[in-house]
Amino acid sequence: MALRCFIVDDSPHFLTAAQTLLEREGCAVVGVASTTEEALRRMADADPDVVLVDVNLGSESGFDLAQRFQREATVDQSRVILISTYAEEDLWELLGAAPAAAYLPKSQLSAIAIRRILDGTQDQSGPRSP
Template sequence: MAMSVLIVDDHTPFRTFAHSLLEAEGIEVAGEAADGEAALEAADTLHPDVVLLDINLPTVDGFEVARRLAGSGGPKVVLTSSRPASDYGAMLDEAPVVGFLPKQELSGPALLRLVS
């Protein structure tokens, strides 16, 4: 499945790592954003198929970004964090996303499983 991904994370090293990893595994990276507001702008401009979205972001957190993207009929959203899913509890269960992928488990196949 060919798809484009917008990577959203406030840590440049993670964005760089994710970008390189996903492209090496045949996934097109449409762009990157460092905070919630930039993520919303980039999603509106780039029209990615998927947004890989860090939960803990400056300006607007990942849960709010996911809600706004869902309300616009936007891309599929996969939340990510260095913290385990259990730290987010019901907030994660209620988020309008296709799944959660811990940062340490990021791979092209893992992302594809969540969005397919």
């Protein structure tokens, strides 16, 4: 069964590239959004296995969106993966407080990396370790 992914990013170029990459690797991209409100609105119908959320959504924050997912019980934090072009070290403090399964640099985005995070087999320090 294909992994059902939802992607939240304010870059149309990245959304297209990520969707193409993940679908080529056997994932089903069941939705995309570029803003917090759009993501919340589309999430109910999409029923994804995982939500990839860019930490920087233009004038909005992906960290805030992850917190809203948790508060509003829209998505369990074990299914949220924060993504960004920023180095993980630059985001330690924010990642440590984020209700998310992990952080994945955009340059390492792949179906295998997502599955490893969801399965708990990715060898990484994760967002909760300083």
